[in-house]
Amino acid sequence: MTCKYDKTDEEAEAHQSYLNKYYSQNYLIVPPGEVTGDGFEDYCILLHSNKLCVLTLANGHSLLNGDKSVTEVDFQITPTTNRMENKVIGKAKKGAQWLTHLSPICRVKCSDGTTYTLRSGIPGKLIEVNERLSTDPNLLTDKPLSEGYLAIIIPKARDWEAAQPNLLSEDSYISTIAKRGLSQVTAEESTSTSIPQSGT
Numbered sequence: 001m002t003c004k005y006d007k008t009d010e011e012a013e014a015h016q017s018y019l020n021k022y023y024s025q026n027y028l029i030v031p032p033g034e035v036t037g038d039g040f041e042d043y044c045i046l047l048h049s050n051k052l053c054v055l056t057l058a059n060g061h062s063l064l065n066g067d068k069s070v071t072e073v074d075f076q077i078t079p080t081t082n083r084m085e086n087k088v089i090g091k092a093k094k095g096a097q098w099l100t101h102l103s104p105i106c107r108v109k110c111s112d113g114t115t116y117t118l119r120s121g122i123p124g125k126l127i128e129v130n131e132r133l134s135t136d137p138n139l140l141t142d143k144p145l146s147e148g149y150l151a152i153i154i155p156k157a158r159d160w161e162a163a164q165p166n167l168l169s170e171d172s173y174i175s176t177i178a179k180r181g182l183s184q185v186t187a188e189e190s191t192s193t194s195i196p197q198s199g200t
Contacts (some may be wrong), residue, residue, distance in 0.1 A: 023048055027058050027173035028121045028166060039063075042177070043121045044145065045167070051160075055105070055121060055151045057144040060177040063108065063116050070140050072109040073133040083129045083151070093154060096125035101163070105129060105151050108140065122163050124155030 007143070017025055023046040030041035039062025046054040075083035081097075083105060088096045099105075099120040108116040120126075129151045133140055140149035155163070168176065 023054070025170045027054075027168040027170070029058075029060065029176065030119075030167070040180070041119070043119075043120075044079075045121060047160075051122070051154060051157075052127065053122060053153045053155060053171065054149050055153055056149045057118070058173065060173075060180060060182055063110075063118075064141055064144060065182065068114070068141055070108055070137040071111050072107070073137040073140060074107045075105070075129055076132065077104045077107070077132075083126065084131055084134070086126050086128065088125075088127055093125050093127060096154075099124055099126055099153060103193040106133070108137070118150055120151070120153060122153060122155050123159045124153040127152040127154055132165060 026045045026047060028043045028045060030043075034041055040060050041062070042058035042060035044056045044058040046056065048054070063070075072182050077083060083097065086095075086097045088094070100123050101119070101121055103120045104117050105116050105120055108118060110116075130147075131140075133148065133150075140150075142148060
């Protein structure tokens, strides 16, 4: 079983080349029932060479399997907290919202009535969320590794190191999801600039 965003070999090669050059791919699996819900919550954390982390859904996330159609991505986490209102100032990223590894980034509604709470996966400062998801929610499932990314987070060095035992390499992740009957699609499109850039 593969996700619906399979691309040609040439597109896959171009996209994967960009990822390999600038990012290390790290995978986090939250098993069913460990936090909420009955499905797997798989995330890909793309670590840039400048230590910024781009948070995306990974191929094994239950939202990406079953031909889900996303109708809403809501960044209003609580009555007083909206991730889209996160304001970051200067090199020190003052004003950024602080996240734990379980902090909700957004809540997702699908046309079949299912809902998902998508979490940060790692602790750190929230630099930005992908506001395009609020107006084009299906980017989340159509292009999860690029234009449908969730957020950009910058963790403290010690927090990143502490998270390592819970993260999988790409090879380990592929082996893990294969046991669920899934295969890893490593690229979506040939336009590398669709991934958030380091100047954010």
